[in-house]
Amino acid sequence: MKAMIVYESMFGNTRIVAEAIAEGLRETMEVVLLPVSDAPESTADVDLLIAGAPTHVHGLSRPASRMEAGQWADDPDKHLTLEPNAQGIGMREWVESCVDVAPRFAAFDTRADIAKMLSGSAGAKIDKSLRSLGSTRLQGPESFLVNKATHLEGGEAARARDWGEGLGIALLIAQRMGHTGATAG
Secondary structure (H helix, E strand, O other): OOOEEEHHHHHHHHHHHHHHHHHHHOOOOEEEEEEEEHOOOOOOOOOOEEEEEEEEEEOOHHHHHHHHHHHHHHHHOOOOOOOOOOOOOOHHHHHHHHHHOOOOOEEEEEOOOOOOHHHHHHHHHHHHHHHHOOOOOOOOEEEEEEEOOOOOOOOHHHHHHHHHHHHHHHHHHHHHHHHOOOOOO
């Protein structure tokens, strides 16, 4: 089995989460980890697509919000470093360019450590977009939290690793049962 993790990251938090998910998944399958700028338009050759992005203005980033992230990184008081290609293509544009998607997917995001109803969820937007392209959700979207200083909360990378391991197990079970239906999540 093979999984592909595609992520968008502004300040490194979503990349760290994606790397941790990949570590957990490697217990059960081959994993390809790609920033969204390097992702192919077709992921039909993998068994599982995992896509993640930071939550911007209640959903996925836009060119204007990516530019604003660059301005935040320019502020020395914020102690943030912009990821390479952070202001390039985002998850929203990549999903819109996809021609074929993996048969199963899972979505995740990084978001502020506040109620989801206040922050929104990029993962929920990714989930909806990938379902509309015909892929089947393996598990519901997962959020990993950042603090007010825009740094990943303690324990979130370990939780991401465990989530990745769980995704691998869920895919094995789904394939052994011989169905493509989504699991609860």
